[in-house]
Amino acid sequence: MRCDHAPGSDEGQQGSVGHVPQDTRGDLTKKAPLAKLVWFKSGGAADWLFEPADMEDLTSFLSALEPGTPVMALGLGSNLIIRDGGVPGVVVRLGKPFSSTEVKRDCVIECGGGAPGILVASAARDAGIAGLEFLRGIPGTVGGFVRMNGGAYGREVADILVDCDVVMPDGNCVTLPVGDLDYSYRHSRLPEGAIVVAARFKGDPGDPEEIGAEMDRIADERENSQPLRTKTGGSTFKNPEGGKAWQLVDKAGCRGLELGGAQVSEKHTNFLINHGDATSSDIEGLGEEVRRRVAEATGVNLEWEIKRVGRP
Structure with missing residues (x-):
């Protein structure tokens, strides 16, 4: 169904994240752990996690939030690092x-x-x-x-x-x-x-x-070709114009490189892996170290493809 606009909230419904419409039908969870919802299985909690019951529930809820409240959508969590300090505002997860x-x-x-x-x-x-x-x-x-x-x-x-x-x-x-x-x-x-x-x-x-x-x-x-049966986040870096990120990571000698519980995949070097106890800081820090080594070895500044969100 195409939508042109959704009705705004009544003036009396405006408020903080904690003041939601009386008819909110979805699940709203305070300080909701997010690690279990992302592929890396690491990171902090969302201030609020909202799983709307339907489209009307979603638009009604958002229109009642205090203006300026941060909102972030969460899908399968495959291309995402949730930082260890958690995510401010509201994370919206679209379900069935x-x-x-x-x-x-x-x-x-x-x-x-x-x-x-x-x-x-x-x-x-x-x-x-x-x-x-x-x-x-x-x-x-x-x-x-x-x-x-x-x-x-x-x-x-x-x-x-x-x-x-x-x-x-x-x-x-x-x-x-x-x-x-x-x-x-x-x-x-x-x-x-x-x-x-x-x-x-x-x-x-x-x-x-x-x-x-x-x-x-x-x-x-x-x-x-990819380490699909591990705690990973998909392709880590964007391919630079005319090149392949994994080849540059390999050329810089980063295959198998580790930091804390995080490692550059031996199978595909544009994938980072959580061996089981990595923090999001380990994973992001390892990615930054790879970027540094690639720039030093090849002169190419790799850009993150994985989205990194939340408080450090």
């Missing part, structure tokens, strides 16, 4: 009510912001829609990879997105066409705190068996 997929006309599929990439790719396969297979290789949800122009295997979200529904931190909802996102490599112009609640992707007619075979190839390649 935002995970639907629906096939539309002209090879368009509409997806909730909480739908995982593998679910979207599978729905497209079953409907005979080609061109979305690469989403099988993105370990995140629609909201996350629309925001960061996620990509893999030669394609990115900018190639398939039609438009998306976005709830702003004040509760207002707008539908933005792909051109308004000003996409570049792993970047969009969406403001901080904006939450992608739905998106529409367009593919091309295809054969479900061929689409499924390509998805299987992507899954096998990821399994064979």
Whole structure:
């Protein structure tokens, strides 16, 4: 459902995070531990964690927050370091009510912001829609990879997105066409705190068996080349223009480098691993040390692809 705007709150409902609308139906948790919700399994707590019951619940809740309250969306937590001091304000986690997929006309599929990439790719396969297979290789949800122009295997979200529904931190909802996102490599112009609640992707007619075979190839390649069965966060650094981050990390001698409980993966050097007792400070510190060594060895300043949020 496309949205132009959502109604603001009544004046009497304005207040701090702790003063929520009487009819809030989702789960609201104070000082909620986030480590269990992210792939690295490290980091502090959210001041508040809100899991809305539906779209109306989300917009009503946000419109009642005190203006300026920090808001952050959390998907699968695959491309994220939650710092050890926790996250200020409100973390919004879109669950099952935002995970639907629906096939539309002209090879368009509409997806909730909480739908995982593998679910979207599978729905497209079953409907005979080609061109979305690469989403099988993105370990995140629609909201996350629309925001960061996620990509893999030669394609990115900018190639398939039609438009998306976005709830702003004040509760207002707008539908933005792909051109308004000003996409570049792993970047969009969406403001901080904006939450992608739905998106529409367009593919091309295809054969479900061929689409499924390509998805299987992507899954096998990821399994064979990436440390998927560890506590990791996905690709750590953006690929510099004309190069590969993992090759630069390798050239700088960082394969297997450790700091505290964190390590540069031996299997794929653009992945960091939590061996079980790493703090987020260990992980981020190791990433910064890799950046320093790569710059010293190659002259290239690697940029973080993993998002780092919260208090140190």
